[in-house]
Structures are given as C-alpha cells and as structure tokens.
Amino acid sequence: MRILVLGGTSEATALAALLARRRDLDAVLSYAGRTAELKRQPVATRVGGFGGVDGLVGYLTEHGVDVVVDATHPFAEQMSRHAAEAAARTGVPLVALTRAAWTPVPGDRWVEVESLDAAATAIGAKPRRVLLTVGRLGLKAFEAAPQHHYLIRSIDPPDELGLPNAHVILDRPPFDAGAEEALMRSERIQVLVTKNSGGKATSGKLAAARALGLPVVIVRQPARPDVPTVRDPAAAMRFIDTTGVARAAERARDRAEAEAAAADHPVSPDGAVSPEGAVSPDGAGSPDGTPDPDTGADRGV
Ligand SMILES: NC(=O)c1ccc[n+]([C@@H]2O[C@H](COP(=O)([O-])OP(=O)(O)OC[C@H]3O[C@@H](n4cnc5c(N)ncnc54)[C@H](OP(=O)(O)O)[C@@H]3O)[C@@H](O)[C@H]2O)c1
Secondary structure, three states: OEEEEEOOOHHHHHHHHHHHOOOOOEEEEEEOOOOOOOOOOOOEEEEOOOOHHHHHHHHHHHOOOOEEEEOOOOOOHHHHHHHHHHHHHHOOOEEEEOOOOOOOOOOOEEEEEOOHHHHHHHOOOOOOEEEEEOOHHHHHHHHHOOOOEEEEEEOOOOOOOOOOOEEEEEOOOOOOHHHHHHHHHHOOOOEEEEEOOOOOOOOHHHHHHHHHOOEEEEEOOOOOOOOOEEOOHHHHHHHHHHHHHHHHHHHHHHHHHHHHHHHHOOEOOOOOEOOOOOOOOOOOOOOOOOOOOHHHHOOOO
16 A cells, blocks of 8 residues: 655654554655755655646556645645645545644743734834744745844754844754753743744743743644544554555455456557457557546556
C-alpha cells in the first residue's frame, strides 16, 4: 500500500518513524523545501511543490497512492486546501494529522488576532522589545511597525530583512520553558508575537510569557478543509489500516477485472482489438471502447 505524507512538522516525522516499521507500507514523506537542511528520515522523501491541485492529482494517479496524510503545519493553508481538492477529485482517502490549537490558561495575557498584519498593529504604537517567532516567511508584515526592536527567531536566516531594528537568532525546536524564560529576561522582552501553532515543541514560550506576566500577540489558526482529522500518528496509522486497506483492495479488484477483460479481448500486434472492442490510438481503452478512467490510477511506478 502506498502512502503519501505531506510533511514539514514533527508529527509528520513521528508518523514516518511508525510507517518505516511496516514492511507492507510504502511511504513517501513530502517537503515543500522551505528549510535548507532536512532531517534524515527512515522513509523515502521528495522535495518541492506538486504544481497546484492538478500537479497533485497527477502525482497521486501516477504513483498509485492509496492514502494521503496531510501532516502539514496548521498554517500551511494552501497545501491543505490542495490536498482536500485532489483527494476529492481522485477518490484517494485523505486524513489530516494536525495538532490542536493552544488555548489560554489563567495567567495568560493573550491578544488574539486573525493575521500577521493585525499582529503587527496589535503590538501598539509605542516602541517595544518584541520576541517574534512567526517564521522567516512571515516577517514582511512587521515592516509596517518598524518602531519596535525585534528579536527574531527562525530555523533558517531570513532572505531579506526590512526591519531597521532587529536581531536574528537561528534555532530549531523543541524549546523548553526555562530556557525561553531566560531568553526573555536577558533580552528584556516586553511582548511575544507568535502564531497559534499548537503542539508541545514550541509551547515553552507561552509558559515563559505567563511566568513573566508578558502580553502575547497570537495569530489564530486558519480554518481547515472539512476532512477526517486525527491528533496523533498512531491514529493516522489506524486510518491507513482501515480506509487505506479498503481502497487498496478496491484498486486491486479493479485491476484484476481490467486484466480479465483484457484477456477475454486480446489486442492484436497491430494495436487493433477483438471485433467487439476498440482501442484508442495509444492502445489504451476498455474492451467496450470507452476510455477506462482507472487505467492511469492503477499504474504504480
Ligand atoms: N506556515 C507555517 O507557519 C509553517 C510552520 C512550520 C512548518 N511549515 C511547513 O512548511 C511547509 C510550507 O508551508 P507553507 O505555509 O509555505 O505552505 P502553503 O502556503 O500551504 O503551501 C504553498 C505551496 O507550497 C507547496 N507545499 C507546501 N507544503 C508542501 C509539502 N509538504 N510537500 C510539497 N509541497 C508543499 C505547495 O506547492 P504546489 O502548489 O506547487 O504543490 C503549496 O501549494 C509545509 O510543509 C509546512 O508543513 C509551515
């Protein structure tokens, strides 16, 4: 059974570890290619966009994918939308493996906003020392608020930094709450700005802000497509073992039927078919002369 995991998260990495233990599963972990250095993975990987919904439909069909797991980041809105559309078009089962959003607890001073632009405004007019952890691709929005001092943390260096008063630290999660508090103290941070990414790996900064009584400007998660959703890799494996197995069996049955039909109506060496059938110029087509929509889907590579 062939599984495509759309990755770029710690959940995708954890799922890859489970998939690698299963000899009956053939998994590919897909990355957008945003970070320069990828972690080594125990399953095959591919890097780069698919070319929109059409490109993803083509990939699923050409590679005979039986299940797609959308384990992208909660803010990877476009990829999740494309996955839902491609799954609907191909009939390939899709499950989203995504973390729950963080929710405020007593002591938190959150200002929840809908976008990065709104976050830049919410910091306020007065210059402040800001810990900015929105990812390097989200920094542009803060050029509208150049009066603040920004301590920017990201995995890779920002390409261009249009902020006059900023310092970048490069680091990778997980981050623990104690270290986050020490960083905020030593940098005299006055406000934390972050996306509501959920998960444990980066939640230490929220606990640190709470301990220090600091306000947090936090961008709400975007709405996700309405698809089956699980919260942990083990649940994604259960989905694969039920829905995916059913899909693979259905495809095997279709393939067997197509082969049986082809055996009943053999194609002659010049590409012609038995009298009651017809073939398209490239030799494809079902015996009754109608194109077989599943032919491509069944051709794994
Ligand atoms: N957004 C965040 O805050 C954030 C944080 C941490 C990690 N990430 C990870 O970084 C990656 C990019 O995030 P994004 O917010 O830029 O995505 P996005 O805006 O939803 O996607 C933009 C395009 O990038 C390509 N893409 C995205 N994820 C892909 C994947 N896993 N495999 C292959 N192509 C992918 C797709 O290109 P085509 O249309 O050409 O297929 C997609 O249309 C994702 O893997 C995500 O999980 C994102």
